[in-house]
Structures are given as structure tokens and as C-alpha cells.
Amino acid sequence: MATDTESSYAGGFGQVSRTAGTIFRYLLLAATMFGIVTLAVLLVYVANDAIRPLTADLGWHLTFFVTLVLPTILVGGYLYRRNTAALKLGGLIVGMLAVSLLFSGGMAITFIDIIPPLTGLSYAIGLAIPAALTVVLTKYENKISFTPRVAVTGAAFFLSLFGVPGYLHSVPELVQKAPVVPTEWVILTLVLGGVVALAVSRYVARIREDTTAGLLAGVAALGLTGLAALVGPFLGIDANALVVVTTVAFVPTATYAGGAALTREQERIGLLFAATVIVGSLVGAAAVDILGFAGPQSWVNWHFLTSPHSGSAENAGLYPAIGGSILLMATVAALSFPIGVGAAVYLEEYAPDNTFTRFIDVNISNLAGVPSVVYGLLGLGVFVTYLGQSTGTVLIGGATLALLILPIVIISSREAIRAVPGDLRQASYGMGATRWQTVKNVVIPEAFPGILTGTILALGRAIGETAPLIMIGAPSVVFSLPTELSSKVSAMPLQVYAWSSLFASEDFYTKAVPAGVVVLLVVLLAMNSIAIVLRNKFESES
Template structure:
């Protein structure tokens, strides 16, 4: 028998050395650890400059150590030794709450500041009519030809959202012209709370296999959102903010935790970890406030997140750039997702295997590696110079970034579609389904988790890009939120770039820049976390 220092020969592989294999393994491990440690040091360095934890009083640190760190370590250590799945469940609930709280901030920016609640309600009502018609037509898909259904649905959407100028007002216009309208917090409760109620109701009905329980859970979610909006002002919280945070963050997290407590008996003890972390944080916050201990003098504070740019680092904020990034990502997703998935479906399911198709494949792969500044030049040349569109707008910025990530979306979508077993397609064909029916009912549902994960990761790349926005003439700083597709737009990375170059000073380098980087990294980590969770969820279901 050979030893670690022996060499032998294997057919087709030549000389095989265990020593070389072991050395190569440890070399890879060392390279991986070096990269992880280097990145961790960089993140800690930036976070320390932005959050400045050492500026807090010793009593502040001691209080949170006793109320949060010690209980979390005790409970987490116990679960790590006795019930690892329960530990994962507790971590999942904590992570969900954190990501949803971050997401609720973006929702509040969109549905409170960028789009007034009444305008949002008008478009929701305008979409409900054609959506209901679509559902009805789908039930009669065997009797009504596909072309007629598409034409009827398209006409319904156009008439509902646009109307006929001079003859028929659109539904959003009719809603906005009503003589009496509800308060903003009522609208947010109805719209966002209604969406949360539907999602929670369906989730509870599925896990409990009881429609009545689902209806009760949905009604409870809606009532909880309204109650938060009513009680919030008495606690110093804006009613609109309370409605948004409750419907987007608290209600889904409570529903997931409650569902886990019912269906996962062996793991529900992990919810204790979430309770300890959340409760410890609240108790610690109340204690330090009562005892008068000063917390960290962080640059990432409410003023930084809700203020516009200023000539001084102490007063500078990221709010318009955050809103601009949200609008850009919405535009990018709306453009790149249907185009990318459509191209992937065609190339995988319909395109013949010939020289032209292979030529397209090679070019898509090459385009995925093209530097982002080239896409900026493309956007400048096509959208601004050739089409004559204004520079630096939400639409032009979103279209340019959509071109940037389109090859990535196509490649990831093709991989997800290619991973669908061919036996499933053949079974569908064997039952008499057409190619389109097979794609719609078999391939796309099976490939959707991979498609969604790839798209979210591609959006994560787009949100961190600066060069394309500079090339299309986006302003480095803005003092107000963009509210339309034709509005000038800035973004978080562009704002950070401006602080580190155009407004270069020691104050901006050590205060505003690290704070902006931390906010941007938090958004990127949240997006990547969502992609990972969705992938794991769908993989476990399959």
C-alpha cells in the first residue's frame, strides 16, 4: 500500500503523488483563508470608521454585553451542541427581520416620498381590473383562443391605466379625482397591509391545510398593520412609517416564525434564540437610555440616511442617492428580467443548433466580461447621442445598467433552464402538450429558482456600478429625490465616488465615505442573502 510520500502510476493520469495532492489542498485552503481574512479586515476597518463603536461609554458596552451578548452566546452555544437545525431556524428568523427592516426602508422611500400614497393606490386599483380579467380569461383558456386572450388582456391594461384621451379617463385619474380620499396611513395600510395579508393568508392556509385559518391570519395581518399605524404616533413613530415597517418587516417575520413553531416541532426551540436577540436588543436600548449611557457616535445615523448632500461631512447625507438607486434597480429589473429570460428560453427551447446560434452563444459569453465603462459608452452613444434622450435620467441610467447585466441574466437563466431534466419535457410532450405549454407549465416553474437567484445577483452587480452612470452624465450629487423616469438621478456608489474625489478632504474620507460604503455593503449583502435563501428554499422543496 502506498504512503503519503509514495508516487504511483494510474492509467490515463500519469504519475500520482499523494504528497503533491496534499500540498495542493493546503495551498487552496491557505489561499481561501487569506482572501477571507483580508476581506474581513477591510470590512472591519471600514465599519470601524463609519460606526465608531469605541466612542461609546463603557457602560453602554457593558449593558449590551449583559443583555445581548451573554444570553445570545448561552442560547446559541446550547443549540449548537444539541440542535443545529434549531440554531439555523433562529438565525433565519433574525436574518429575515434584519433584511425585511432594510427592505421596508426602501419601500417607505418609494411609496411615501417618491410615489404619493394616493397615486400608488390609484394605480393599484387600475391594475386590479385588468388583472381580474386576466384571471377570468385564464379559466377559459380552452374555449378562448390564445391570441384573443392576449389582445383582450392588453386592451384592458391600456384602457385601465391610460384610458382614451378625450373620451375615457383612466382608472388612476378617476381615483385621484375623488372628492374624499382616505389619509395616507390608511392607504398604506390598505395597499401594503393588504398585500401582506394575502401573502400571510396563503402561507398559513398552505401549512395548516385550512382555508379558514388562512383567512383569519390574513385578517390579523391587516388589523395589525392598521393598529401599528394608529398606535405609532403615540410612541413617537410616524403613522406612515409604522404601517410600512409593520406590513413589510414584522408581519412576514411573525408569520414565518409562527408557521415554524407549528410545523417544525423539533426545531421550534430555535425561536428562543430570535427572542433572546430581539428582546436583549430592546432591553439594552431601554437600559442605556434610562441610565444615560452615550452610544457610539456613528456616522451611519438617521440624519445621514435621511439628508441630502452637504458641503460639510457632518451634515452630508445619502438619502437622494438611496432613492435613486432604488429607482434604478426597479428600472433595471423591469428591462433586464423579461428580455433576459425571454432570450434564454428562445436559445434553449426554440433556437436550432447551427452556426448562427453558436455565434450568438459565444458573443453573449464575451459580453458578460466586457468592462462596465464600455456599456457606459454604449448607453451614451445609443440613448443620448443617437436617440437624443437627456443625460443622466432614471430611464437612461436604468437602460444602460440593464444592458450591463443582460448577458449575466441570459447566462444564468439558460443554466437554470438547462438543468431541468429532459424527462420532464418528454413526459409533457407525451401527454399532448405543445412546446409553449411545456415551457410555460413545466420548464419555467422548475427553472424559476435558478432564474430568480441569478437575476438578484446580477442586480447586486448593477447597484454597485459607477462608471456607466458617469459616462451617461448622471450628476454626482443630488439634493432631492427623483420622482419620474425623466428625472435626473444619482446613486449610492456615485455619491461615494463624489465624496472621495470631488469633495476630497480628511473629513469626507474618514466620515462620509466609510458611512456610504457601509450602507452600500448592507444593501448588497441583503440582496445576496435573499438570493441564497430563495435558492435554498426552492432546493429543499424540490
């Protein structure tokens, strides 16, 4: 009877009390809820200062309540009671559109202001030529040994991108010196729209099992992108910006929604929820504009997002810092991803189990917990003092942040590789594959979802770091976008830090600082949401 009431005795574990276990569980729940509530209160407080929803007219709130909030509650409640999976699909489409719109702004900054469209086209062609050669050589891998293929591929990429100074021009140089070049919106349509159209074509061909349908879908996606450029000026929108937004946000979201409508018959009603939110938002925005209701006097507005720093909080903007964060993250990903994944593959698949590798394992785990300021000192000592590089540049900042997240990328990649079932490896070996073929064709494809989500979460940590950038001498304030790896760079957290310290005043504390914090948090949440969605998608497919 004692086992049914208070406690029991489990061999090897001693006396187990159910009462103590229950108390411990509720203590953990209370601690978790306390942390969540405290964080929520802090975020609401900051968001209220930045967005100031109570400054809007009462009619503005009532209009959006009638057009957006009430219909969303009714449709969402109905789907929650009848078909939860459909509600999740509708929420996923709404979230996909919101996140893709956010990242389309970053893509517009990158491929319009930081990298001129003609430069992007020239390097796209410069990469496409050796990439095509690589694909051709791969088809003859049984006839051409590995070393010659690597040598030819490496030489093709180098000659195409850099040429031979004084003897052979690179492909980007030849393209940029061409006597006739397309307009910028045409270039963006061909480069970005072409990549997305190819992805749309493959997606539709896969779900419809029809190559012709995929080809037509790709052509339609490319045509829609070009149409957006033509319609944009009539709507008062820059053609280049609308091409990027259409390519990154509208076309992928519409494609996914159409694919869901075709393949998920039981859940397609969830598209009604997405339509309710999207149409309700547009109708509400049009209604308040027609009726003349003033919205919130938010500090997070178009001026804040597209203006440089200013001495007054009302005119201060985050634009150069946003561009700097984008370039830093691109540099960090380019440095940390191949090195981290390569190290993980070696340690898991090739390294022997000896004292040296165990020593490396322990140190990688320890490095993951080292404070970020130490990595800033490391970057200062290695890249600036020892190698003599300029302080505060995109390359030095990206390399320092790459060192910061490298242990995290290695650990997450190793866990993903370790999770691949051993039976798959044995089956590959049983078919006569070598270790490298097994790693390339079996292990890495199976582990890639976990590797990708771990890398995205690590980048989310890097984008919020301030101490390493301060230590390498990154300027707190810049007034223009960085355009090269050698350009001085700031970042969003560093700009917010400058507003709260160097420009400390009541105006900056209540206006610019909360607005900067909200923008940074939105970017972090968007990156983490992508990682979560990818993880859940691949887990459901496995």
C-alpha cells in the same frame, strides 16, 4: 505499494502524485484564507471609521454584553450542542427580521416620498381591473384561442392605465380626481397591507390545510397593520412609516415564526434563540437610555440616512442617492428580467443548434466579461447621442445598467433551465402538452428559483456600479429624490465617489465616505443573503 505512498498511475491521466495534490490543496486554502482575511481587515477598518464603537461609554458596552451578547452566546451554544437545525431556524428568523427592516426603509422611501400613496392606489386599481379580467379569461382558455385572449388582455391593460387621450380617461386619472379619498395611512394599509395579508392568508391556509384559518390569519395581519398606524403617533413614529415597516418586516417575520412553531416540532426551540436576540436588543436599548450611557458616535445615523448632500461632512447625507438607487434597480429589473429570461427560454427550448446560435452563445459569454465602462459608453452612444434622450435620468441609467447585467441574467437563466430534468419535459409531451405548455407549466416553474437567485445577484452587481452612470452624465450630487423616469438621478456608489474626489478632504475621507461605504455594503450583503436563502430553500425542497 507505490499506490499507497507517493503516486499512482491512472489510465488516460498519467502519473498522479498524492503529495503534489496535497500541496496544491493547501496552497488553494492559503490563497483563499489570505483573500478572506485581507477583505475582513479592510471591512473592519472602514466599519470602525463609520461606526466608531470605541466612542461609546464603557457602561453602554457592559449593558449590551449582559442583556444581548452573553444570553445569545449561552442559548446559541446550547442549541449548537443539542439541535443545530433549531439554531439555524432561530438565526434565519433574526436575519429575516434584520433584512426586512432594511428593505422596509427602502419601501417607505418608495411608497411615501417618491410615489405618493394616492398615486400608488390609483395605479394599483388600474392594474387590478385588467388583471382580474386576465384571470377570468385564463379560466376559459380551452374555449377562447390564444390570440384573442392576448389582444383583449393587452387592450384592457392599455385602456386601464393610459385611456384614450381626449376620449377616455384612464383608471388612475379617475381615482386621483375622486372627490373623496382616504387618508394616506389608510391607503397604505389597504394596498401594501392587503397584499401582505393575502400572502399570509395563503401561507397559513397551506400549512394548516384550513381555508378558514388562512382567512382569519389574513384579517389579523391586516388588522395589525391598521393598528400600527393608530399607535404610531402615540409612540412618536410617523403613521405612514410604521404601516410600511409593519407590513414589510414585522408581519412576515411573525407569520414565518408562527408557521415554524406549528410545523417544525423538532426545531421550534430555535425560536428561543430569536427571542433572546430580539428581546435582548430591546432591553439593552431601554437600559442604556434609562441609565444615560452614551452610545457610539457613529456617522451612520438617522441624520445621515435621511439628509441630502451638504458641503460639510458632518451634515452630509445619503438620502437622495438611496432613493435614486432604488428607482434605478426597479428600472433595471423591469427591463432586464423579462428580456433576459425570454432570451434564455428561446435559446434553450426553441433555438436550433446551428452556427448562428453557437455564435450568439459565444458572444453572450464574452459580453458578460466586458468592463462596465464600455456599457456606459454604449448607453451614451445609443440612448443619448442616437435617440436624443436627456443625460443622467432614471430611465437612461436603468437602461444602461440593464444592458450591463443582461448577459449575466441570460446565462444564469439558461443554466437554471438546463438543470430541469429532461424526464419532466418528456412526461409533459407524453400527456399531450405542446412545447409552449411544457415551457410554461413545467420548465419555467422548475427553473424559476435559479432564475430568481441569478437575477438578484446580477442586481447586486448593478447597484454597486459607478462607471456607467458617470459615462451617461448622471450628476454626482442631487439634493432631492427623483420622482419620475425623466428625473435626474444619482446613486449610492456615485455619491461616495463624489465625496472621495470632488469633495476630497480629511473630514469626508474619515466621516462621510466610510459611512456611505458601510451603507452600500449592507445593502449588497442583504441582497446576496436573500439570493442565498432562496437558493438553499428551493434546493432543500427539490
